[in-house]
Amino acid sequence: MTDVIAPWSLVEHASLHSLNTFHVAANAARLLRVTDVAALPEVLATIVGSGPLLVLGSGSNVLLAGDPEGTVLTFDNNDVRILEHRADHAIVRAGAGANWHGLVMWSLAEGLSGLENLALIPGTVGAAPIQNIGAYGAQVGDFIQAVEAWDTREQLWVRLDQEACQFAYRDSVFKQEPDRYLITAVEFRLPLLHELRLGYAGISDELKAMGIELPVATDVANAVIAIRRRKLPDPDVLGNAGSFFKNPVLPVEQVDVLLQHYPALPVFPGNDESNRKISAAWMIEACGWKGQRDGDAGISPNHALVLVNHGSASGAELLAFARRVSASVLETFGVPIEPEPRLIGAQW
Numbered sequence: 001m002t003d004v005i006a007p008w009s010l011v012e013h014a015s016l017h018s019l020n021t022f023h024v025a026a027n028a029a030r031l032l033r034v035t036d037v038a039a040l041p042e043v044l045a046t047i048v049g050s051g052p053l054l055v056l057g058s059g060s061n062v063l064l065a066g067d068p069e070g071t072v073l074t075f076d077n078n079d080v081r082i083l084e085h086r087a088d089h090a091i092v093r094a095g096a097g098a099n100w101h102g103l104v105m106w107s108l109a110e111g112l113s114g115l116e117n118l119a120l121i122p123g124t125v126g127a128a129p130i131q132n133i134g135a136y137g138a139q140v141g142d143f144i145q146a147v148e149a150w151d152t153r154e155q156l157w158v159r160l161d162q163e164a165c166q167f168a169y170r171d172s173v174f175k176q177e178p179d180r181y182l183i184t185a186v187e188f189r190l191p192l193l194h195e196l197r198l199g200y201a202g203i204s205d206e207l208k209a210m211g212i213e214l215p216v217a218t219d220v221a222n223a224v225i226a227i228r229r230r231k232l233p234d235p236d237v238l239g240n241a242g243s244f245f246k247n248p249v250l251p252v253e254q255v256d257v258l259l260q261h262y263p264a265l266p267v268f269p270g271n272d273e274s275n276r277k278i279s280a281a282w283m284i285e286a287c288g289w290k291g292q293r294d295g296d297a298g299i300s301p302n303h304a305l306v307l308v309n310h311g312s313a314s315g316a317e318l319l320a321f322a323r324r325v326s327a328s329v330l331e332t333f334g335v336p337i338e339p340e341p342r343l344i345g346a347q348w
């Protein structure tokens, strides 16, 4: 006998403690888990009029500064399969609820490359396009062929191709129009072979230390995993959401002026030739915040961009601490820094 899996379930008064990696206390009036996404329109019809809808993956990029209103929706569809094999690439389709790092390691084991620099990023496949997750010189948008979603505004299924997704640094059409698109699956175009990106600080050295001279994609993933484990706190041990602030993208002219005053400020390529990304971590550390705390809210001693919950800080306390950090960076460098995670129950 096979178990019949219900297409969806609804729980009232659900704790969100394990659904956010800051591990702050918060509750949802209704928590809706959808396994069979084909049932989504019909399920949504049953909750019409009961307030807004917030999709959560694993809550690794949200700060719950209060209880979300209405209904929290999560997707449990985690099927991953190859749709098509071509001479030099394959098309892979993954359900929104699939674990991101699991997909990366699965794709490498299938002989597909592209996602290796994005290993060990927490979260779900459905959330990856939202801020166009990026790390170690790669961004997921470059490998996305299409995103499947329910458009809550037009009330219809849509399939957005790569161009329609408007990917940029930590940005996309989904981030610009929060809650409009409920992403149910993502299609990736993954090369069989491609030029490995080893240029980002640390990867080549890590590979050398691992004794690898001619790396393949899996070696790069293992190097990235090792670097990340050293630098970033494990949210299961110390609550955090990765980088709390985005690196500011500024016009080249402004960056040149900053460099005259602060020649050590790390500068990275921007979205195009007219701008550059500067290191928010460096500015925060220069302002003396690294390792500081007030009660249980603080900045990681290992990485200045990571806001941490040392135990029982509330979302509001974490937010208040982050505002102090941002105000001092603005005062010292004249540069506003903005949160990367989505704030729930508060405005920046």
Ligand code: FAD
Pocket: 021, 054, 055, 056, 057, 058, 059, 060, 061, 062, 075, 096, 121, 122, 123, 124, 125, 126, 127, 128, 130, 131, 132, 133, 134, 135, 178, 181, 182, 183, 184, 232, 233, 234, 235, 240, 241, 242, 243, 342
């Ligand atoms: P959530 O936090 O649950 O949601 C994030 C946003 O996406 C919310 O606005 C939510 O409403 C929306 N959303 C989620 N799922 C869907 C869906 N199916 N449809 C529509 N909207 C949806 N990010 C990087 O880019 N690079 C990194 O290197 C990186 N490192 C990290 C390291 C650590 C230790 C941590 C804790 C976080 C890190 N992050 C990084 C941030 C985070 O992992 C990513 O943003 C991830 O994609 C969030 O996935 P999630 O499922 O937890 O999304």
Ligand code: EPU
Pocket: 134, 135, 136, 137, 201, 231, 241, 242, 243, 244, 245, 246, 247, 266, 279, 280, 281, 282, 283, 285, 290, 302, 303, 304, 305, 340
């Ligand atoms: N730095 C400091 N102090 C620190 C940490 C870093 O001065 O405490 C300086 C160093 O000079 C370092 C530079 O900042 O060379 C860059 O640091 P790092 O390589 O750690 O990258 P980042 O800019 O801090 C970004 C992403 C990360 C991603 C890494 C690796 C953003 C907001 N963050 O961090 O993404 O993993 O690059 O590519 O773009 C996330 O988004 O949650 C996240 C963790």
